[in-house]
Amino acid sequence: MHEKLHVDAVIFDKDGTLMDFDAFWVTLSRIALTDVVRTLHQPEALTDTMLEVFGVKDGKADINGILCKGTYQEMAEAVQQVLQEHGCPAEDALIENMVLDAYNRNAHLGAVEPACADLRGVLVTLKKQGKKIALVTTDNAPITRMCLDNLGIADLFDAVYTDDGVWPPKPDPAAAMDLCRRMGLAPDRVVMVGDTMTDVRFARNSGLKAVAVTKHEERRPFLAQHADYVLYDVSELINMLD
Numbered sequence: 001m002h003e004k005l006h007v008d009a010v011i012f013d014k015d016g017t018l019m020d021f022d023a024f025w026v027t028l029s030r031i032a033l034t035d036v037v038r039t040l041h042q043p044e045a046l047t048d049t050m051l052e053v054f055g056v057k058d059g060k061a062d063i064n065g066i067l068c069k070g071t072y073q074e075m076a077e078a079v080q081q082v083l084q085e086h087g088c089p090a091e092d093a094l095i096e097n098m099v100l101d102a103y104n105r106n107a108h109l110g111a112v113e114p115a116c117a118d119l120r121g122v123l124v125t126l127k128k129q130g131k132k133i134a135l136v137t138t139d140n141a142p143i144t145r146m147c148l149d150n151l152g153i154a155d156l157f158d159a160v161y162t163d164d165g166v167w168p169p170k171p172d173p174a175a176a177m178d179l180c181r182r183m184g185l186a187p188d189r190v191v192m193v194g195d196t197m198t199d200v201r202f203a204r205n206s207g208l209k210a211v212a213v214t215k216h217e218e219r220r221p222f223l224a225q226h227a228d229y230v231l232y233d234v235s236e237l238i239n240m241l242d
Helices: 021-039 044-055 072-083 092-109 119-128 139-149 174-183 197-206 217-224 234-240
Strands: 009-012 132-136 159-161 188-192 208-211 229-231
Touching: 009 174, 021 044, 021 092, 044 072, 072 092, 092 139, 119 132, 119 234, 132 139, 132 174, 159 174, 174 188, 174 197, 197 208, 208 234, 217 229, 229 234
Parallel strands: 009 132, 009 188, 132 159, 188 208, 208 229
Antiparallel strands: none
16 A cells, blocks of 8 residues: 555556557657658668667567657658668768658657546546646657547646657656746645656656656666656556555
């Protein structure tokens, strides 16, 4: 039994926290990277090389890999490195635009699956408890909007921060600081809920409480070293928050 947390607001990560990470991002990444490789007339075997560099193995993403915790820019840099190592030099801006475009165009092919049963019910209950709920993700605005719509929870958030070029991505604390300022929240009365160390570092940098979620037993000891609490999924928050 976890100790009760006294908070006024909950900030959620999206991927791996509210929705199944591998079902969406591993599937989408294979499609998007194949798209990039074909556009550049490179061997399709490079797709597997890029996925490996992204931290994907046997259809699962490494919690500390680029796909799990990186930004689109970092993903594009990894793609460019693989291309250069295989004799296909290209400009930074070109590759970044190609990668982002490939993900945006193929986003509808990723499987958007909730990370827990009755996800909407969980969030509605938190709001009935008087909590503000927000989302801070390193994903871009169009894909974030699509995912939240498909999950049926887009209307529940009091604020949504994406990788839109306006707010620095996690773990920079800017989004949390803006949320606290706009809503009159004390940082120590806000909890960040996410599945990676990027989320934990974001919480620490912002003065928030840090709750990690994971269904992978092998990840729990690592996350437990850094987060205040580790939960199986976000549904456990209902009984944990005062």
